[in-house]
Amino acid sequence: MQLGNCWFDDAKGELINRASGDVWHLPRAEAQVLRLLLSQADRVVSKAELRQGDDEHGELSDSSVARAVFMIRSFLGPGSELLIETVKGQGYRLHLTPMTAPVPAKRRLPIRRLGPVPIWIPALLMLASLFAGGYFALRVGEMSPTAPLKVQSVVQADGQMVKLVLYAHSRSNNTLLLEKASELASVLGDCRHSRWREVFMSLSHDSRVLNLTLRGDYLGQAVVRNLKVSDGRSPRRFISPDWLREVDICD
Structure with missing residues (x-):
């Protein structure tokens, strides 16, 4: 099964990165989560379903499921957050065809021609810049990280x-x-x-x-x-x- 730039060998429980040649034999949690997501591709799989155990293995914890998804995404590489989508409050959905993030259309603003700039405006802008610079320096000083113990x-x-x-x-x-x-x-x-x-x-x-x-x-x-x-x-x-x-x- 093709997943982005990787191939999942279900029989061996391995993910293979075809670009780098890296092979990852999935641990039990990662293998279980990926197989369930693949078996129900393009629909939301709840965390309860992903946690379930069987006759040989006990139930996974929520943190184990979250870690498994994180590790799978890490191996799949860039764009994996679109391939395996987090559906807030419900679970995860695997897209066999990765989603693409929408690109907002650019609006063309009408061109307005301005008259001469009054002489006091540059002076006001310079004063505002000096004030902002001093305030920013003060805030940086306040936000400096605490030294470790x-x-x-x-x-x-x-x-x-x-x-x-x-x-x-x-x-x-x-x-x-x-x-x-x-x-x-x-x-x-x-x-x-x-x-x-x-x-x-x-x-x-x-x-x-x-x-x-x-x-x-x-x-x-x-x-x-x-x-x-x-x-x-x-x-x-x-x-x-x-x-x-x-x-x-x-x-």
């Missing part, structure tokens, strides 16, 4: 380096954030390989939500994942073996 480099088994960056609302009372960063650094260090090159961590004001942004590359394309982990227990754990398997920190 801590930056740590983790070396993995294959020699790849992952940078772990911690952000905090204050410079004190960050024991929980530092503790969770140490746990995640240990996990990343034990990975034989990982696509992630930068991991940004922070806690919500009430310390009930751990925010993670992961940046890296996969098959030559930049990938980004944003994760929020809630934990109302005491003490708060956030990171567990089940969670680590679900989000695939290690490849």
